[in-house]
Amino acid sequence: MNRQFGSSQPGNNTPGNTQPGSVQSGNMQLGNIQSGNLDVIGRAQGLQIRLKKVGAFFTQEIVYPGETEPLVGGDEQDIHVIVDGREIRSAFTYAGVSQKPQGSLYLQAVLEHADFSVETNFKLSVRNGFLDVETTFMAHKPLVLSTIENNYRFFGAAGVSSAVDAVGAPVGAGDGGEAGSPVPPMMDAKYAWLPHLKKETRHVAGQHSFRSPCAYLQQGADVFAVIPSLTALRESWKNNWGLPAVLDYVEPNRLRLGLATHAASYQPGENLYFSRQPQSAKENANGCGGLTLNQGEKVSYRFSLMLRKDSSGGAGAGAGNAQREIVRFIWEKYGVQLLDEAWHQYLRFDDCARYAYDALFDRYHAWRAFSLHGKDCGGTVALITRKYEGAFQNEKDTKFAGEIPWKQYLLDRHARNRLELAAKWLFEGTLERVYFDARHNNIRTACGLAYFGARWQDQRLLDAARRTVNLYLAAPETADGMRPAVFSIGSRPGWLNGADGWATSEAFGVADLADTGYWLLQYGMLGGEGAAPSADQVLAVCGKIAESILKKQTDAGFYRRYFPGSTAERPLDSASEDMSTLEQRWFSVNATAAAGRFMAAMAQVTGDQHLLAGAMKTARFIADQVLPEHNWSGQSTPIDYYGGLKRQNCSVIYLAADLFRIIAQITGEKGWLDSGIAILDDLLLYQQLWTPSYLLV
Template sequence: MKGQMPDWASGLLKTEKQNELSVTWTAPAVSDHGLGQWATASVRWIGPPQESERVLLRMKVAPEAELIWKPHLCPEEGMVVGDSVFRSPAIVFERGMDTFALIPDLRHLGECRPVPHVMDYVRQDRELFYGLAHYEKYGHVYHRLSHRRFPVYPGRELFRFHVVRWEKSGGGRNLIPVSRWLWETFARPAAALPAQSDDLARAMVAALRELEPYAMHAYDWAFRRWGDLVWHEFDMDGAAVGGCVFIVRASQAPGVGMEDRWRERKSIWNQAWFCSLRSAYGYRLWGGIRGDADLVRRANLAKELALSAPRINGWFPSVFRADDQGRWDNGRWGFSDRRPPGHDEYAHLPDMSWTCYWMLKWYRDLEADERLLQYAQSYAERLLTVQDVSGSFPAWIHPVLGYASPFLRHGVGTSVHALLLARLFAMTGNAAYLSAAERAMAFVLRDVMPEGRWEDFETYWSCAAEWEGKRHGVKDSRSGLYNQSTLSMYWTAEAFKELYEATGLASHLAAGEKALAELSLYQAVWNPAYMGIPVLGGFGVMNSDDEWNDARQSLFALTYIGYYGATGKREYAERGLGAMKASFYMMYCPENPLMRQLYERKHPFFGERDFGFEMENAHHGADGDDIVGEFTIFDWGNGAAAASLAELLFRTKLIGEGPYDP
């Protein structure tokens, strides 16, 4: 069909008459109902030649349709969803039991982008638009339309987009068909993996093995070439401990003369982002497989540091900081400073549960050190005492006074506690842990997922902080959506998978797939030329920031591969492999020649000594000087990615005969 909008689409959208624009619609003769019905709009300029600030096709959305997702929030007039967040771009609505979405034609955009693309939906006006306009970064990080003009000429095709409908998709913010459509339409052709399951798994193992040099760069950088800066070991109460320092700057490269100019006070973290124990799990695994006694030794020192965190009424601190002179022997324990104002003395429960979860993984996978299990169980028993009748857990508690903070008092951080408790049930058989985990995830399923309320500490108390247009617990006024962070989506998908493995209940797996689908909408399904670097498979962070290739993707790789194992769905295997590859896209090394050029342009003193340095993400679009940052975090970036790769290669049964054995 050519020409007019299909009848099914015209019931959803009404195109406003714009004399300068001509819209031609094309729909496939036969729709694949498994992938929905879709039609493609091609928009041309038919007015006189002119200079324009923006060319937007405006549409009214059916009044009974409700917006359920878009890639970025636009809390003020003049803000738009710019194409610097077009990772898996879609503006998604539900009408009754049907789902429909506007999706940019990424193939056309990849071939023709003389002007940036923008889109948005404002619920007060029920107006959806797509088109061309220049925009500027504003705050951290939004996109505001600029007054920059561009030429338009008669007859020229300006842009294309798709409208897709999935009938009877189930409602209830079911984003599975949307994420599937995006992956199969745009990413699947680039995956180039075999169709047969056995061949697919073997191809995945081969692809993962190709990533081993990146892990070796990370360890050589951290423990040898930058070892005096990154790795620190010292005595604590008569015991030897160690770990990789929280953050180092490019300008601290050995020999440059700025080694002592720290970005933040020297510290070692076991927190929900920066987890020394998680990275140490990885180099303990690599060390055991490769017979590298030094890696094993260092990992054991990091384990000892985690176990040395003192308990305060059952809670424990997450950060060990050196003193003002940078000395560890006079350092002190404290809490993460990623927190609301006035919470300096509050313990963040997700930090503690995440650390104890890695203690359990270490105990099960690497070494049955009873201290690990006892430490995690002792904490879990205290955790059970603060579970609310709703099933939720608080985010922050004052460890001495016992007060629970009102911030995120009943939030999705509950999922990481359920993950820990379900794992403890699997290891101990204690039914109290399972009961608490199931009540916790019933809360998430009931009170978080139906409204996409993925609010955690990162959403408001990180670099993308609160401001008058972004407040915790408050929906964005122009879209009716909550601010979201992908980390809590990950916790949720993992917790449901853990419950499925503990109980065999298919309902847990189904709920986990719904959370995973929303997470998937932050994964890049293509490599836009205007980004200037590889991004396919990489992840963003939230709907009020604009990262690509964020370091969290190495965690997500494990989750997708786990869901592939549970369901056999090819999409999850491809997504997991893509995320793992993306975890090394930002590394400075000879295997990444483009990134090497960008690093050396910004840091001309970089050379072979610095191979393995890796910024945590690509933060600001097409400018290479912004893509390449000035710091790296071993326990979030390169070291964490090496740990996930080790787990996929050595602990995950991707092929029938078991993990890869080098």
């Protein structure tokens, strides 16, 4: 290692040890190297990377072109390490420039400790504005490493000086800063993104969620992103088996990336999250809780930093374009390579489908064929058992909790049927239900059965698709075209109007009806000789559903979770998919997107301009009220989120993107396509790349 300039070793920072002036080499400019001011500055492609001297340490700062205040900084806690159960947060002890064997120059920051050293090197990426960074941890003695992370605080438009001037008081030691350090900017990120759920401070986005990995913060049009290197993780995975990578967000404006022990929990309430593992000296003495390293052994990881700043103060365009750059950067740097290698796919898509249908019919025996009103019917059943009753009820819904099946089945219509179902539950312990709701939709399954049945000339699949559609067409229909979403099997079968996850509801769900109508339309479009029911029959039913949805649309274009009159205007607290605005009160993004997509699809098939107008009204509402805030909440979306993280549901994002796609196809107007792509960018943040083999479980 060739270490120069700015060393804070004893004796090296006294006057006269370093000559005044600046040094330039390629696109690196080292400035302010003079006695009493040992800042080390690298300039490259507009960004200024500053290793600022603070007392005996150096802290990193990144300044955007044309600005003087940093947009991002280490806040004197640049490195977070847990070694042998001891937690250390520190800035760097050395700063300078190093040259790699291949001739590249790096701005270098080093933390020296008696037990270890941490070296971080900054190099500009090939793409403008993306800064490549590499961090290496080296053990000076045998030890157990539990965490090594780079820490960044996003100052946003406030900068450092203005925030300190506004508050002007020190903070205490701990996660907020070292004792006596300036107050961090009191800036809450308008939008914080992690690739996994986070409910509490200890939760992280674990490496298993790195399917389109990045974390970023947005304040106005100022955006800061951290993107881990999948290439580096792939190269070092075997060596770092005990210490996988993590991304983390600490409110209000801090991002972390590195390696840390974490695990998923299977306990109720924790099964959705990755948690940092608690460390103690006792655990490490027993060889647990981290990666054991001998003297001289190293662990490293790489990542990229992106900064974008709209100096004009624009609110939306700059930040939206920055998110698109992040998505494209990840694809071009990693996705294209993985796609070319084809190392991520073990089965062809047809083989995956065959495996699924073998499970449906043969392994899990989830298919039921029967006759109803003289029609051949059937469906894929969900087996609801008393043993797991609590898992399939909405515990916060006092209307149904503890009352299913008794009052739910005995006090509504078809009492004799419900009595039989209740008896089946009590004495046999199992209910078999066929769902036609947005989450578990048998008509969607029927489309897959029909498609692959025709593709493979498999009569069993074609017959199952036909029976499933027959069952839904046999459902009772209200005067305005609404149909129930759940069918319970028995000698006197019963229909239930709506679904709430696995539980049931007497209310007709908007998303349930719209999604079923959409897939019923797709089934009719598949056609085929001798297909029954006919395409005309299917289209007639779809038309009634679409007209009913259009008539119940609000003036603003949105929908609530249930149709008016079937439930209270304000949703239950457990209905986490419902959102509100000052102007529109309560609405459901899931219901709004599903209804809009179905109306747009019907308009595309039939040419109905009224349905197209309804779909466009829905799309405008989503573009104005939902997309700017990234609030894609839907069914089963967890209610409690940490800090500024938003409630998001991938199914809802997909529905909205598809809505804009269909309208763009009908109208040919680029604005609809641009909005759809912006929505799709949100979805690509979840899974843009194939799951790497080393993440499979």
